[in-house]
Amino acid sequence: MKFSRGMLLSLMGYGLVVTAHAQDAVTKTPVVKAIKFGKLIDGTGKVTTNAVVVIKGDRIESVGTGDSAIPSGAQVIDMSNRTGIPGLIDVHTHMTYWWDKNPRTTPNEGAANLLPQELAFLAGENARNCIDIGVTTVRDMAARNYTDIAMRNLINRGVMVGPRMFVAGPAIAAGGAVPRWGQAFPWVPPSQNQASGVEGVMTLARQEMAAGADFIKMFGSSGGFQTVETHQTFTYEEMQAAVNVAHTNGKRIAIHSYGASGARDAVKAGADTVEHAIDIDDATFAEMNRKHIIYVPTAYHNVWYIQNYKEFKWPESENLKIQAYQDKVEETTRRAIKAGVRIAMGSDAVFELFGHNTEELTYLVKSGMTPAQALAAATVNGAAALGMENDLGQVTPGHYADIVAVDGDPLSDISVVVHNVKWVMKGGKVMVDKTAK
Structure with a gap:
């Protein structure tokens, strides 16, 4: 395929780079x-x-x-x-959470007010920051207006620099009144990602796969940013429905749960990975081992929030809650390591955390991993979380x-x-x- 001068100028106007060797790769011996x-x-x-x-x-x-x-x-x-x-593989990112560092806004406000086309382009900065630190693959865990799918496609076409992206679309959140849900997740319009009941969950899961999602992400509890509440938001039956739809269609599913009950039901339902959860009991760890379910503790992002709370304009008192939660994350991670649960590196990177994703490894070692185990968490275990063991890691x-x-x-x-x-x-x-x- 040859590009006309007009097409090249158009692509350059969007800040996209088309290299000569991209066409050569199609026609010449590698x-x-x-x-x-x-x-x-x-x-x-x-x-x-x-x-x-x-x-x-x-x-x-x-x-x-x-x-x-x-x-x-x-x-x-x-x-x-x-x-x-x-x-390196980071299995929990939010690539489209970009902020222009405007002090008149918070990061969340900046992301929420951008058009999808702007966001997909501007978030290229986050993608480049991943590559710069050796993160060549990410699993992206929720994005409004399917901007993550757009970024994945642009990277795959070679017109945007970034890691391999495996994306979830807007993800599945519980419909109805969920405590402080809108404060924790203001960037995803409710019409895109909310579902209630088994049928609603199944319909939305199919809709997201049809839109191009590589896997299903489900918010099985409240919790996010400074909101460290652990309310379970989907029943076991609803989680089971999402798992069944994903697996029937050859897809994997990750379930977010800040708390123990959501993690327990996610494991019982057969999720492929469990994100964040604290206070997981020994029986659930044993079941994770039997089912080969991977734990993604996401420790460092809590520390990063505490360090940067002024940018988010939170009262300093919020840090006490985040730190208490972080202590539980580290304690649960220590127990998971001792129980032999497979752990993958997930940074939960947003905004300026990109470029610091791999600090997560520091906290995995702090929680009891050897350096070799931490490196495995960011390579072979990450590939397993993606179901890409034969290609990555x-x-x-x-x-x-x-x-x-x-x-x-x-x-x-x-x-x-x-x-x-x-x-x-x-x-x-x-x-x-x-x-x-």
Whole structure:
């Protein structure tokens, strides 16, 4: 496909970048690349020294050692003084929550007042901030007016820079009067995402999949931002209906619950992941293990809210409630780790938290994970949460060439992953290169 001058000018007017090699990739043989790492942590538990990763197109073709593993004629990328790890996966983001940092508004007000077209474009800043820190894949967990679907499609077309996005659309929230729901989630028009009763839930789940959602997100309780209430908002039967519709259609489902009862019913219903929940009982942890349900605790965002409460114009007294909730998150995460529950990294990133997503790893280690376990939470476990184990989360043959180079040893110090990302590849293309700085 060739672009006319008018089409190019139109795309440039929207701030979109069309690169020449995007068309070349369709018509030419993919370039073979060989990346040399001093050490490679491949996501399976294997560590290889003097590793060579051979890439053809957007996939990994082979992993070997030494210069003899470099194919003749390959483009060589020398990262031999760095450690290679799989591209990082953040399974709980809100990419379309963008704020222009206007002090006359709060972040939530700024996002709510933008047109969908504006929001999809401006949120590209959040997407770029993810790539910059090595997050090459995200699961996006609710967006008004299907702007997340628009962003996903633009990224997939190559006209917006960002991570792979797996999106939920507006998500499913309980209809009727829910305490303080509008204060916690003001950006999604109720007509788009509210449902009541089994039939209403099933109808809305089907509607969101028809619109292009990759998975179903359900708000199984109140809670969000400074509102740390834990009221369960859907019954077990309603959760079961959502799970059945998702699974019948080959989709996965994530259920948000700030409290224990919502988490218990979400697990009983067979959700694929449970988001946020505190005070999960031992029996529910055991059932999560039996059903291979993944826990996404989202710890750091609470700390970030406390640090930035003035931007949201909350009274300082709200921080006491958030901190009390955060203490429960860390305690529940410690118990989940001891119980052997599989945990995936989810930042719950919004607004200026993008670019700091991986601070979540610091709190997973604080709660009892080893650095190796925390790295797994951001790679192989994230891929499992997406149902993409055969494509993402590993630097092994057949997987997408999503690879990050860091300075230091992530297996002894997780801050290496948080602060020392120097080079990022997504789908065989170099997205970030800070090695000359």
